[in-house]
Amino acid sequence: MCLAIPGQVVEVLDEDDQLAQVDVAGVRRTVNVGLLGEDVAAGDWVLIHVGFALSRVDEREANATLALLREAGAEWEQAVEELRGSAIT
Numbered sequence: 001m002c003l004a005i006p007g008q009v010v011e012v013l014d015e016d017d018q019l020a021q022v023d024v025a026g027v028r029r030t031v032n033v034g035l036l037g038e039d040v041a042a043g044d045w046v047l048i049h050v051g052f053a054l055s056r057v058d059e060r061e062a063n064a065t066l067a068l069l070r071e072a073g074a075e076w077e078q079a080v081e082e083l084r085g086s087a088i089t
């Protein structure tokens with residue numbers, strides 16, 4: 001199953017290459033924000049899949065989605081652990 005998960009932009013790292021640091025459940029990763037087609041700023045919430053921000057979401061929707069994911073229990077915890085062990089280069 002493919003899943004896009006919400007994350008909050010912490011910092012725009014490179015405007016030319018369209019890279020931003022995003023926090024997903026306490027794990028920070030660099031993601032490409034080029035698919036959004038508009039400026040991204042710290043504090044924005046985005047849906048992320050395989051290293052790309054696919055769309056913006058509001059904070060309420062992001063938190064509701066995260067709450068649903070946490071209800072998945074072990075599967076969510078495993079996904080977060082895999083994210084911690086990953087590196088996007």
